[in-house]
Amino acid sequence: MLEIKNLTLRYGHHLALEDVSLTVAQGETVVLLGANGAGKSSLLKSVGRLVQPAGGDILLGDASLLPLPAHEIVNRGIAIVPENRGIFRAMTVEENLRLGANPARARTNEALMRGEIFALFPRLAERRQQLVRTMSGGEQQMVAIARALMSRPDYLLLDEPSLGLAPIVTQELFAALDRIRQTGLAMLIVEQNVKATLTLANRGYVLEAGRIIGSGTSEQLATDPLVQKAFLGSAETV
Numbered sequence: 001m002l003e004i005k006n007l008t009l010r011y012g013h014h015l016a017l018e019d020v021s022l023t024v025a026q027g028e029t030v031v032l033l034g035a036n037g038a039g040k041s042s043l044l045k046s047v048g049r050l051v052q053p054a055g056g057d058i059l060l061g062d063a064s065l066l067p068l069p070a071h072e073i074v075n076r077g078i079a080i081v082p083e084n085r086g087i088f089r090a091m092t093v094e095e096n097l098r099l100g101a102n103p104a105r106a107r108t109n110e111a112l113m114r115g116e117i118f119a120l121f122p123r124l125a126e127r128r129q130q131l132v133r134t135m136s137g138g139e140q141q142m143v144a145i146a147r148a149l150m151s152r153p154d155y156l157l158l159d160e161p162s163l164g165l166a167p168i169v170t171q172e173l174f175a176a177l178d179r180i181r182q183t184g185l186a187m188l189i190v191e192q193n194v195k196a197t198l199t200l201a202n203r204g205y206v207l208e209a210g211r212i213i214g215s216g217t218s219e220q221l222a223t224d225p226l227v228q229k230a231f232l233g234s235a236e237t238v
C-alpha cells in the first residue's frame with residue numbers, strides 16, 4: 001500500500017499541503033479531485049521526491065520514501081507521469097520507451113514489456129519510429145504513460161492526463177487507462193475530467209486549498225452535492 005500520512009508542504013510561507021492523508025492499495029484506482037492550485041501536483045511531486053515536505057510521511061508498505069532520492073522512487077515501483085508529460089520530444093516513440101526501461105527493475109523484461117505496452121496502446125505500435133514532437137497531444141500523452149509503464153511500476157501516478165486533449169482523444173485515453181487498470185496496476189489520478197475519472201476509479205479524495213475536505217467511493221463522490229457543485233457543474237445526480 002502507498003500511504004500519505006499527515007503530509008505538510010510549504011513553499012516559503014505558502015502552505016501548499018496541510019495534514020494530508022490518503023492511501024492507495026495495490027490494484028486500486030484512486031482519484032484526487034481539486035480545483036486549480038489546490039495542491040494536487042504538489043502531492044504527486046512529494047511522492048516523487050521532487051519537493052521536500054515539512055512534516056508527515058510517505059510510506060510504501062512499512063518503508064518511508066522520504067529518505068530516498070528521486071531516482072530511487074521508480075526502482076521501488078512508483079512511476080509518475082507529470083503534467084508536462086516528461087517525454088523526449090526529439091526522440092522516437094521507441095527511443096522514449098527504451099529510456100523508460102532504464103531503471104534496474106525494468107531491464108530484464110524490456111522486450112516483453114514493450115509488447116504488452118503496444119497491445120495497450122495499438123496506436124503507438126503503428127507509430128513506433130515517429131518523432132514524438134510530430135505527434136498529437138493525445139498520442140504524446142500515451143507515449144508518456146507508456147514510458148512510465150516501461151519501468152514495470154506497481155503504482156502509476158498521473159497528473160491531469162487529459163489536460164488539453166479533445167473530448168474524443170480523452171475518451172481514447174480513458175479507454176487505455178481502463179485497460180491498464182484491468183492489468184491490476186494501482187493508479188492515483190489527478191484529474192479535472194471528473195466524470196470520466198469517477199467512472200474509472202474505485203475511490204477518491206477532494207483536496208481544497210491544501211486540505212482533504214472529503215473522500216468516498218466513486219459513487220458517493222459522484223452524488224455528493226459539494227463535488228457536483230464544484231466539479232460537475234450541476235446539482236443533479238450524475
Ligand SMILES: Nc1ncnc2c1ncn2[C@@H]1O[C@H](COP(=O)(O)OP(=O)(O)OP(=O)(O)O)[C@@H](O)[C@H]1O
Binds near residue numbers: 042
Ligand atoms: N515551486 C513553487 N513555489 C511557490 N509556490 C508554489 C510552487 N509550486 C506550487 N506553488 C503553489 O502551491 C499551490 C499548489 O500548487 P499545485 O501546483 O500543487 O496545485 P494543483 O492543484 O496541482 O493546481 P493545478 O491544477 O493548477 O496544476 C499553488 O498556490 C501554487 O501557486
